[in-house]
Amino acid sequence: MRQGKDWGSTTVFFRNSFVSAHHLEINEGGFCSEHFHRYKFNQFYVISGKLEITIWRENNVKDITVIGPGQSTVIPPGVWHKFKGLETTHCIEIYQVELREPDIERRTQGGMETKDAS
DSSP states (O other): OEEEEEEEEEEEEEEEEEEEEEEEEEEEEEOOBBOOSSEEEEEEEESSOOOEEEEEGGGGGGGEEEETTTTEEEOTTTEEEEESSSSEEEEEEEEEEOOOOOOOOOSSOOOOOOOOOO
């Protein structure tokens, strides 16, 4: 489903409980809001154009990365970020949920049954 945005458009082409993938068309000069995701990693892979990614690290330190065709970057959950098209840009955006380990609670310990010697 294609959805228009002020900065261009996004089309979801895959989604399940753990991952979603979107094709973004970002107009030159188009940018998204400053935001973060509580649980999702956010990866951008550029097909064509140039994408500027700004993140804010601890103590509000700004870090800017520019990626072009064939390049990608990942933003972990909880990190403020935004993107901007430095030229008309097509990219794939992948959201991935973090699977946290250990992810198991045990009530008993497994083992081997022993045969009764009687």
